Amino acid sequence: MKRKSLAFKFTTFAVLAVVGPAMAIAISLILTGRRALTESIYVQQSQTAQRIANRVSIQLDNVRSVLSIASKEPGLSDLRQARQEESLRRLLRWQPTFKEAFIVDAAGMESAKLVSQGNKFVPGKLLSRRNRPEFLSAL
DSSP states (O other): OOOOOHHHHHHHHHHHHHHHHHHHHHHHHHHHHHHHHHHHHHHHHHHHHHHHHHHHHHHHHHHHHHHHHHHTOTTGGGSOHHHHHHHHHHHHHHOTTOOEEEEEOTTSBEEEEEEEETTEEEEOOOOBOTTSHHHHHHO
16 A cells, blocks of 8 residues: 655645635535525515505505595486596596496496596496495495
């Protein structure tokens, strides 16, 4: 069996003395970096989700106030269908997030309806909403 030279032993020890700690430090940095990156992504996504939720809440509050104002327009259900459609047209222009607006009488029948199609508002087919949950709960 051949004996290793002193230079080989010294070189092997020097390499192991440098590579071992460097590898341990590198692994530690990689794991720490991954954890920090994951936490950073989580914080960014949480903040983005919170901002979106706030905007949606503001939009819903705005829609509620618009509908409250529109529903209190005096004599709206007594107007001719053409006047009702004009009121609905103003509502759809005022609140572009609405894609459809209609007026329902006390019996649950739609008396006027407009559907937004781009920049145009076209009359929709009038339906009975008498048995629908949204009509029954409002009634």
